Amino acid sequence: MTAREPITLPLELDRPPKQAEPALRGDSITADRYTSNEYLQRELEQVWRRVWNIGGVSYQMTEPGDYLTTEIGHESVILVRQADGSAKAFLNVCPHRGTRITDAAEGAVERFHCPYHGWQFDWEGTVVAVPDEEDFRESPCGRARLHEVLCCERFGLIWYNLDAKAVPLEEFLGEQITSELDSHRMEAMVRVLDITADAESNWKIITDNFNEAYHVKVLHPELIPYIAADYQDCQFDLFPRGHNRGWFPAFMPSQQYGSEVIGEPLKTMAQAWGVDSDDYQGRETWSDLRISIQKSKRELGAERGFLHYAYRSNYQLTDYVIYNIFPNNVITVGPDGVQLLRPRPHPTQADRCYFDHWWLVNRVDGQTMTPSPAGGPDLPVTDAEHEYVTYGEQTLGTTADQDLSIAKAQQAGLASSGFQGFWMPNQERRVQAFHEHLNDLMASP
Incomplete structure (x- = not known):
């Protein structure tokens, strides 16, 4: 394995750099791409044999x-x-x-x-x-x-x-995504969760889900107290070759959080870094709380064993960034680890897929357990054995269970004659962009 010089983004960055918005065509998104076995077989040839x-x-x-x-x-x-x-x-x-x-x-x-x-x-x-x-x-x-x-x-x-x-991987991803993923130094992490679930939906339903955050306030209310999921506070970027990125400020509640006073779990999360959330009363102070926690992590990280904070940008100390690598690799990076959420196509059945859930974490001196990324029990900081489960028989974590439950329901609706096509707001443009790139590959020889 050839070692590379580690990439460090500018420490003062408060968010990922905004990308120029490409024009979208407005292609219709048809149900057959989710329900047709014939479409699936063409997809396996036209798409899956051409991507990294x-x-x-x-x-x-x-x-x-x-x-x-x-x-x-x-x-x-x-x-x-x-x-x-x-x-x-x-x-x-x-x-x-x-x-x-x-x-x-x-x-x-x-x-x-x-x-x-x-x-x-x-x-x-x-x-x-x-x-x-x-x-x-x-x-x-x-x-x-x-x-x-x-x-x-x-x-x-x-x-x-x-x-x-195929073009080299770095060209496939593009310079911006490559440098940002490099900056997290995943090669130093350990995978503490490795699960594959047999899921009851087409792989693209799960991909669509991770290409938008419009559903978070309804499907994942447990995230609202500490992650800003409203499109006004977030940033969504489209990249060439079908990739995209979503930035979600954290250590601050979403706008629909129902109180002016910080509650759990954010209160305890702030306290862990010596920040009293009671000093931040009212919505106009929430972004200040996030910045205070960034400063505290910068000052205290090394002495507490969080050595990776030394090369994190300010926003990487608190926030979550979701990189959707076309067609199906959803890489979610946070302050202390990286999730891979990946639906893979079933070889013969359009209404089924395999869903992989990995969680890789930074090693911290003295830390033998680490929180689960999706509401499950704490996990030992050791290389995880692979688990294969059938969805519904074992939990994948609160958030993943919620996503797969709605995927099953959407699969049933897409098979109905009542399906009228998608009617999406601008914040779901990453879904539109994904399908337009998919259409291009399906149409090309």
Whole structure:
């Protein structure tokens, strides 16, 4: 793995830089993209084979021969650490007669072995041994290979792309998003939550949900006392290639908070940094409270073990920023960690998907437990084992449960003849932009 010089944004930044607003066409958003299995199959070819996907966390593969497997649609991909420290990615298909090489989620090998006829492959995907080699007219050893796909490591994550002609990851993301994600130094974090849920909706319903905050005041009232979710206080930005960003000031209530006096949980959150919220009476003082907490974190962070505060911009000390990386990677960064909220398409059923929920946190000296990002119990600060659940049988955390419950309800409505198309306010323009970029990919050869 090649080390990069850490990026630090200007410390005095109070919000992300505003981007120029591109014009939107106003394409209609049809129900078939959520309900049609035929549309799903075209989507798997036209979209999912042309974008950068996240396969895993880099520290899962530290030694040569360490590997992970990941799935997108019909494809299974093997990610494997090479002898020189780089990572390569291969389609999980034996060139002999098409058997998957491995069903393991992760492991370590000297060689990969096909379970059907015993063909062996080195870390570079080359066939190095086969039974009855003398029986072949031309030996496959040294000639036959696993199908390699593009692979890249960035932000402590391993990315892959099935399109051999794809632009590099940094170009795909753009300079602004790349630098901002780099500034959080995710490579130093540990993943403390790793859950996949079998969800009852199309993947785009969940993506749409994370492309807007209009629903927060109704669906997530527990966030209102400490996160400003009103569009007047927030900032939404559109980027090329279908990406977008939402900035949400925190440590200050939303406008519809029903009191002039700060209550819980913000009162305790402020007190933890030596700030008395009772000194901030009235809505006009709420932004001052946020700034006071930023100053306190700047002054006290290092002595309390929050060493990462030294390279955080002011807004990164308190606020939440959601990066929606087209088509489905929702990366939410906060003061002390990063969430990945990611719906992946079901390979055959348009009304189902797989929903991944990761939570990566900064390591803090003496801290052995960390709060859950979504209303669940505190989590140990250790690498989490992967859990696979069926939605409804186990909680994913309060916020994620709420999002998936409404996704199921929306899926049912979109299948109805009563669906009349979307009627959206300007604050939902990220949804519109997402679908317009999706339309472009679906229409292009």
